[in-house]
């Protein structure tokens with residue numbers, strides 16, 4: 278697939294792939310095509326054994342300033358229903374490999390929802406997070422009311438969703454929305470550092486562990502514990518588990534193959 282709105286580097290670093298949102302003039306507003314391209318690139322990375330961790334980023338001014346308002350402006354409810362854009366978002370959420378959002382500048386509306394759909398967020402100290410949809414007389418539609426509330430709690434989520442106010446990277450960090458805040462010139466490097474740590478681990482165990490953490494969002498405790506246990510047992514079916522434990526006993530670094 279030829280990408281129009283994203284730049285893709287499958288081998289950005291060893292075992293690390295990068296997707297860069299690339300509509301800089303529109304502050305990376307997420308039009309339907311761009312979202313399809315992200316979905317397609319993630320599926321390709323999932324199928325590529327060389328890739329162990331994925332980074333999604335924008336540019337210094339914007340990660341993404343939301344869904345493309347100009348594309349939505351004239352749509353009716355039935356148009357939106359027929360377009361069914363959330364099918365794309367659901368596929369993105371099903372990506373098996375870990376995804377880190379490296380965020381600088383505006384991270385708003387669908388942009389904030391995209392970052393929250395990723396597994397971790399590393400931000401520049403210039404990042405601004407918000408769900409300003411209310412100012413357009415709409416509301417978040419790609420998980421914002423759910424993921425934001427789970428991440429930061431009811432009080433702050435209500436305030437952000439009902440007033441559209443932005444929060445700074447430091448506030449987002451204190452509230453538990455993001456993993457790290459670093460000076461702007463370092464945000465991508467910091468995301469790579471985190472991705473490298475993940476890429477050193479067993480891809481099999483990483484996949485099962487990611488799946489298990491995400492399960493906690495969809496299930497009660499008993500069901501989640503049961504799911505976790507199955508995945509825990511499954512780890513023992515891998516060569517990587519033998520290698521990891523053997524390396525510990527032999528006091529050496531493990532070399533994981535994803536088998």
Ligand code: HXC
Nearest residue numbers: 302303304306342343344345346347383386387409418419
């Ligand atoms: C389309 C957008 C856009 C968007 C910015 N632009 N955000 N185009 N959709 N979401 C365009 C502007 O129209 C402008 O184009 C150019 O990008 C630069 O933006 P400016 O507004 O001139 O920049 P600035 O004054 O610095 O203000 C930045 C901003 C503001 C505060 C981020 O652009 C803004 O409020 N954007 C909208 C944010 C928002 O409401 N997001 C939620 C969208 S709804 P021109 O051609 O004029 O130069 C949503 C629903 C998700 O996300 C539902 C699930 C998918």
